[in-house]
Amino acid sequence: MSTLVIKDLHVSIEDKEILKGVNLTLNTNEIHAIMGPNGTGKSTLASAIMGHPKYEVTSGSITLDGEDVLEMEVDERARAGLFLAMQYPSEIAGVTNADFLRSAINARREEGDEISIMKFIRELDKKMEFLEMPEEMSQRYLNEGFSGGEKKRNEILQLMMIKPKFAVLDEIDSGLDIDALKVVSKGINEMRGEGFGCLMITHYQRLLNYITPDHVHVMMQGKVVKSGGSELAQRLEAEGYDWIKQELGIEDTDAVTEEA
Ligand SMILES: Nc1ncnc2c1ncn2[C@@H]1O[C@H](COP(=O)(O)OP(=O)(O)OP(=O)(O)O)[C@@H](O)[C@H]1O
Numbered sequence: 001m002s003t004l005v006i007k008d009l010h011v012s013i014e015d016k017e018i019l020k021g022v023n024l025t026l027n028t029n030e031i032h033a034i035m036g037p038n039g040t041g042k043s044t045l046a047s048a049i050m051g052h053p054k055y056e057v058t059s060g061s062i063t064l065d066g067e068d069v070l071e072m073e074v075d076e077r078a079r080a081g082l083f084l085a086m087q088y089p090s091e092i093a094g095v096t097n098a099d100f101l102r103s104a105i106n107a108r109r110e111e112g113d114e115i116s117i118m119k120f121i122r123e124l125d126k127k128m129e130f131l132e133m134p135e136e137m138s139q140r141y142l143n144e145g146f147s148g149g150e151k152k153r154n155e156i157l158q159l160m161m162i163k164p165k166f167a168v169l170d171e172i173d174s175g176l177d178i179d180a181l182k183v184v185s186k187g188i189n190e191m192r193g194e195g196f197g198c199l200m201i202t203h204y205q206r207l208l209n210y211i212t213p214d215h216v217h218v219m220m221q222g223k224v225v226k227s228g229g230s231e232l233a234q235r236l237e238a239e240g241y242d243w244i245k246q247e248l249g250i251e252d253t254d255a256v257t258e259e260a
């Protein structure tokens with residue numbers, strides 16, 4: 001079993017504190033969901049876990065099986081078994097989907113132990129069929145011109161090929177049609193097991209109808225303010241966030257209200 005522990009994590013962007021003490025422990029064989037109003041720091045948490053340079057960790061810790069993740073470069077984090085499916089996946093011109101995947105897989109293997117092309121292609125074909133993706137997508141440039149839903153499905157293809165220990169999936173359900181949502185969920189459920197833990201950021205119970213989370217957390221104003229089981233997500237869907245704010249005496253000052 002592996003464990004990812006986030007302790008009292010504070011993160012700033014351009015000197016503005018976004019995360020104000022996040023505590024979270026993930027084990028493999030568990031699926032956690034994080035919900036919360038817009039602008040409360042969910043994607044910031046995802047980026048901080050993966051080591052995006054813009055997000056400055058000012059205090060707290062992240063450890064993977066006791067190893068200090070914050071000391072690792074982005075590629076070392078990936079090699080250690082961390083994976084992020086971004087809310088807005090980037091397009092990379094000039095690198096085909098297949099080439100990208102093969103490099104990502106090989107980056108996690110020892111030198112001299114690279115995956116054989118045959119084995120890679122066989123596995124890629126199998127996974128793409130499972131995710132009902134057209135074959136030609138493997139030869140297209142990474143995410144270039146992919147529709148929103150195709151990008152999300154492609155993130156799950158990466159997940160299934162790379163087989164990380166821990167995946168952070170940021171709004172993997174956004175922009176998916178009903179069939180795509182089922183396929184993406186099928187992929188995540190297929191990954192479920194001893195060697196895999198997952199943190200899914202989502203706004204909707206809908207996703208959680210297909211993937212039953214073991215734990216649900218609510219993030220507000222840069223902190224995890226409430227945790228529970230899947231019933232918590234159902235209550236949020238039905239009642240929104242006001243009751244939590246009232247329960248905790250949180251004032252309504254989330255970033256979304258800043259527009260004016
Ligand atoms: N690169 C950045 N530069 C400046 N501000 C940023 C940056 N990234 C995030 N922020 C700010 O940090 C706050 C938290 O953003 P974050 O993307 O983590 O929210 P979120 O919880 O993922 O919201 P949503 O549900 O809308 O995706 C917001 O106020 C946002 O404007």
Ligand SMILES: [Mg+2]
Nearest residue numbers: 042043044087
């Ligand atoms: Mg976000």
